[in-house]
Amino acid sequence: MAAITLKNIVKSYDKTQVVKGIDLEIDDGEFVVLVGPSGCGKSTTLRMIAGLEQPTSGDIIIGDRVVNNIEPQNRNIAMVFQNYALYPHKSVKENIVFALRRLKVDNDEIERRLSEISEMLQLEELLERKPADLSGGQRQRVAMGRAIIREADVFLFDEPLSNLDSKLRSHMRTEIGKIHNKFGRTSVYVTHDQVEAMTLADKVVVLHDGYIAQSGTPMEIYLNPTNIFVAQFIGSPSMNIIEGTLFNDYLDIDGYHLPRNKLSNVAYQETISEAGLKVKVGIRPDFFNDKAFFSETGITFNFTGLTIDLIEPMGFDKEVLFNLAGSSVKARLDLRSDITLGAKIDLLVDLSRVLIFDHETEQRL
Amino acid sequence: MLGKRTLTGRIGFALAILLLVSFSLLPFAQILSTSLKHQYDWGNPSLIPQTINLDAYKELLGLTEAKKVEIPAAIQKILNNPKLPKDKKEAIAAKYTSNDNLFPFGKYMLNSIIFSVGAATFSLVFSVMGAYSISRLRFKGQVVIQRSVLFVYMVGGVLLMVPLYQMAMNIGLASSLWGSAFCLFLIYIVQTLPVGMYMLGNYFRGIPFALEEAAMMDGCSRKEAIIKVVLPLSLPMLATVFIYCFIIGWNEYLFASVFLKQYPEFHTLPLALQELFVSKNAIWDRIMAASMLTLAPIVICFLFASRFMKGGKTDGGVKG
Numbered sequence: 001m002a003a004i005t006l007k008n009i010v011k012s013y014d015k016t017q018v019v020k021g022i023d024l025e026i027d028d029g030e031f032v033v034l035v036g037p038s039g040c041g042k043s044t045t046l047r048m049i050a051g052l053e054q055p056t057s058g059d060i061i062i063g064d065r066v067v068n069n070i071e072p073q074n075r076n077i078a079m080v081f082q083n084y085a086l087y088p089h090k091s092v093k094e095n096i097v098f099a100l101r102r103l104k105v106d107n108d109e110i111e112r113r114l115s116e117i118s119e120m121l122q123l124e125e126l127l128e129r130k131p132a133d134l135s136g137g138q139r140q141r142v143a144m145g146r147a148i149i150r151e152a153d154v155f156l157f158d159e160p161l162s163n164l165d166s167k168l169r170s171h172m173r174t175e176i177g178k179i180h181n182k183f184g185r186t187s188v189y190v191t192h193d194q195v196e197a198m199t200l201a202d203k204v205v206v207l208h209d210g211y212i213a214q215s216g217t218p219m220e221i222y223l224n225p226t227n228i229f230v231a232q233f234i235g236s237p238s239m240n241i242i243e244g245t246l247f248n249d250y251l252d253i254d255g256y257h258l259p260r261n262k263l264s265n266v267a268y269q270e271t272i273s274e275a276g277l278k279v280k281v282g283i284r285p286d287f288f289n290d291k292a293f294f295s296e297t298g299i300t301f302n303f304t305g306l307t308i309d310l311i312e313p314m315g316f317d318k319e320v321l322f323n324l325a326g327s328s329v330k331a332r333l334d335l336r337s338d339i340t341l342g343a344k345i346d347l348l349v350d351l352s353r354v355l356i357f358d359h360e361t362e363q364r365l
Numbered sequence: 366m367l368g369k370r371t372l373t374g375r376i377g378f379a380l381a382i383l384l385l386v387s388f389s390l391l392p393f394a395q396i397l398s399t400s401l402k403h404q405y406d407w408g409n410p411s412l413i414p415q416t417i418n419l420d421a422y423k424e425l426l427g428l429t430e431a432k433k434v435e436i437p438a439a440i441q442k443i444l445n446n447p448k449l450p451k452d453k454k455e456a457i458a459a460k461y462t463s464n465d466n467l468f469p470f471g472k473y474m475l476n477s478i479i480f481s482v483g484a485a486t487f488s489l490v491f492s493v494m495g496a497y498s499i500s501r502l503r504f505k506g507q508v509v510i511q512r513s514v515l516f517v518y519m520v521g522g523v524l525l526m527v528p529l530y531q532m533a534m535n536i537g538l539a540s541s542l543w544g545s546a547f548c549l550f551l552i553y554i555v556q557t558l559p560v561g562m563y564m565l566g567n568y569f570r571g572i573p574f575a576l577e578e579a580a581m582m583d584g585c586s587r588k589e590a591i592i593k594v595v596l597p598l599s600l601p602m603l604a605t606v607f608i609y610c611f612i613i614g615w616n617e618y619l620f621a622s623v624f625l626k627q628y629p630e631f632h633t634l635p636l637a638l639q640e641l642f643v644s645k646n647a648i649w650d651r652i653m654a655a656s657m658l659t660l661a662p663i664v665i666c667f668l669f670a671s672r673f674m675k676g677g678k679t680d681g682g683v684k685g
Contacts, residue, residue, distance in 0.1 A: 052578050072581045083683035085579035089597045099583035146583070 002063035002076075002153040002186055003028045004049060009058035011044050018044050020210035021058070026188065026203075031180050033189045035197040036207035037233070042190045043158055045207070049188060050156050051075050062154060078147035079156040082163065084139045086131040086146075093127040096145045117145045121175075137168045144172075148179060155180075157189040161196065173199060194234050198222065206230045223353070224265070228362040231282050231355065237319060239284050239355075240329045245276040246356065246365075253281055254325035258301050262351040268365035279365065282355040285319065288331030290339075291346035300348045308339055320345075393660070400653035407649050421654035425470040470658060472630070473637040478662075480546075480621075480633055481614030484553035488610040489603065491554065492561030497591060499562065500569040511566070514559040522556075522619045530623050545624045546631065552620050557610040564609075568602040569595065573683045604673040612663055634659045 004026040011019040019041040026032045034042040047053040049060060051072030059066050067075050078099075086095050093114065094101075100110050118124045121141040131139055140160065147155060157176070161169045177200055180187055191197055197204045198218045205215040206229075214221060214230045225231035225239075232238040242253055248271060250257040260266075289300075296302060309328070310321040318333050322345075331347055339345050356365045394412050400421055402414040409415065422428075436444070444454050498504070499511045529552065530539060538544030572595055580590035596603065618635040625631050632640070638655055641647060 050578075050582060052581070071586065072578075073584045073586055077582060079579070079582040081575050081579060081683075083573065083575055085573065085575035085683055087576060087579070087594055098580075102584050102589075146579075150583070 003030075004154065004186060004188070005059075005061040006045070006049075007059040007061070009045065009048060009060065010056045011041070011048060011053065012056045018210055019048075019055075022207075022210075022212055024205060024212065024215070026186060028186055029184045031187045031189065031200060031202045032205060033191060033197040033201035033203070034205050034207055035191055035194060035233070036213075037192060039209075040207040041210045042192075042207045046156055046158055046188055046190045049154070050077055050079050076150075076153045077156060078150045078152035078154070079158065080143050080147045080160045082159040084131075084143040084163075086139055086142055088131050091128050091130060092123060092134070092142050095131065095142055096123075096149055098146065099150050113149050113151075117149050120179075121145050136164055137172070140164060140168075140172060141175075144176070144179070148183070151183075153186065155185050155187040157187065157191075159191055160189075162191070162193070176200060194236060198234070204234070206233060208233075224364075225282075225355070226364050228280065228282065228357050231357070235284055235286075237285050237330050237332065239282045240324075240327070241357070242281045242283065242327050242329060243325045244279050244281040244356070246272060246279045247276045248272050251279075251281065251354070251356070252276065256301070256303055258349075258351060258354065262299055262301075263354055263356070264299070264352040265354065266356050266365060268356065278359045280357040280359055280362065282357060283329075283349060284353065285330040285332040287350050287353040288333065289348045289350075290333045290337040291348050293334070293336055294348055296348060299351045301351050301354075303347045303349065305344045306347055308341060308343055308345055311339065311341060396653045396656050396660070400650055400657050402650060404648075404650070418650065421648075421650040422658070424651065425654055425658060427469075427471060470637075470655065473632055473634045474658070474662075476631055477615055477633040477635075477659075480549065480553065481611050481617075484550055484557065484614045485607050485610035487550075488554045488557045488561055489607050491558055492565050492606055493591075493596070493603070495558065495562040496565035496569055497595070500566040501574070514562055517555065517559045526619060526623055529620075533624070539624065542628050542631065545628065549620055549624045552624075553610075553614045553617065557613050561606040561610060564606055565599065565602055568599055572598050575683055600673050604670040608666055608670050611666060615659075615663060 004024075006022050006024040009019055009022045010017065018039075022041075022045060024032075034045060036042050044053060048055050049062075051067065051070065055068065060068055062075060062077075087098065090098065096117065097110050097114055100113070114127075115124075118127060121144060123138075123141055123145055126134060126138055126142070131142065134142065140163075143160070160176070161172050164172060173196055176189075180200070189196070189200060201218055203215060204218050204221045206213045206221065208229050213233075214226045216224075221230060221234050225234065228241060232241065244251055244253040246252075246260070246268075248260070250260050251263060252258075288303075291302060294300075303324075306322040306324070308320050308322050312319040312321075313335075316335055318335060318337060318339075320331050320333060320337075320339060321328050322331070323329070333339075333347075337345075357363060358365055398412040398414060399407070401417050401419070402409070403416060403418045406415050406418075440457065443449070444457060495514075499507060499514075529548070533539035533544070533548045538548050576594050576598070577587070577590040580594045581587065585593060616635060617633075618639065621633050621636050622639070625633070625636060634655075638652075638659060641655055642652060
């Protein structure tokens, strides 16, 4: 068991900086998900924790030792690779117990742990097979088993589910969650899938262009993103960003006046000149409701007479598109709404969920 | 038209294959056939001997009793000439009394095995190290080294033979048996190493690095990862490289003829064969039997190695 600390980690290849100074504290037993678009440095960061890459500068501390110069094999870390990386010449069983054999763990103990893990991951039937004879999902489970059996201090996951189809992915996601709950090891999980980040993490770290854009619990990140990048990256469908102008009394969006004193999630309290302050307004599609089924309360605002441009039925809910201040805005309405294309609709928005970002820096106001 | 087969097409294809196969196999059939024929049968163009004659093989493998050779009367007369110096007499007598018609095949074969297996083993070990470093490690000059290893083959053996021998003379290696053998060893290794490195390097590049990383995460050092993961997966190519090096050493004549000339007891099979061809013992069946016996180990080696040369070793390790 070990906590991990990254201190101002920088990684450059030749002249390109991939990771540009990351500070991160991961508590003992915490499940941290590094999430971000391709090329944001998340895999590189993970590989530096594993020891497969050397940081250009900065310190990595696992437990109470600085591990910068400790070889990966001596860091007591287990890792699940994106492409599984099973040993093709070994049977499933030998793949899983490879590390234990190396550590000269005695045979009874190996068998005990193997049977426990193969039962948990439903691998009993597959133990004698070679990786080539397994399906993608089975290989994934073998890779998990190989990592778990070590009982290492830290588990690292490098996009472990990205090669699975969506059904299997959500199943394995649940399994990983269960495994973490059972063993409670410090885990670092890299993904570009924000659903995995939201569902698995104790702490989500959103990386952008080599920096940490924001870190916090999934709900913090979802409800209170500190900048437009995080706001749009987390949540599906992503947050609508609409042009608006902030005045002393209200926020103007395309002629709609949202009372400023009800925007309880806007910290910005400065007085504004008469011309107003140009801002970007963020509203999640989930926070729109069809007025036909929800009643107005003190903290809702009614966008009246919106024209629907597109309807996308998703099953339980419907995503509708309409135009607001020149941007196409998406709202997620529940299945009772029987709107038709081109019809007018009134939508309610919870004002406490409306966010305002600086027009230039795109940081939260 | 793809996949459509007409009868004439099939027959033509079969004939073409037959032609090609017989073109490459007929010389071997000729060797085998002649080695089994009696002397009266040599002129017979048929590949099937009228009766099988194994004498040549028995003789080469030392299975026959050494024949007592009578000195012909005419020669005996010369030997009886009192004016002839004693050493001359002995030399002449030796030609008839010694058993030099026996071709010590076993000894030559052992020499060949020592040289070719030894050189191939060392070459393989160095190839693995060289190939791993040029395919996996990043260092200054890596690309240059990677591309220039094959330059060794720009200069042919005939051109190198004399300067190499001179160099061996200059540092005193060529004057002793062990020195000469060592030189020959080095030459075989240097001659086979580049191809070995090239073949293995390409093969290593095809093994996903993630497998080694996985081994390292499982507690292996880099060296262990190579030994436990990379090498077992490279078995087909390791076998191929070994056989390649072995065959080069086994068939090599040029350098052996220079470096081993003064050490007949260390002659390898190609050298011995060449000498057999030009000696008074050059009898067809014996030549062909010796050729056959020289060929055999290579064929056996190939058959044995083909078991390891099954492809698809790295399937299923990584996705995509």
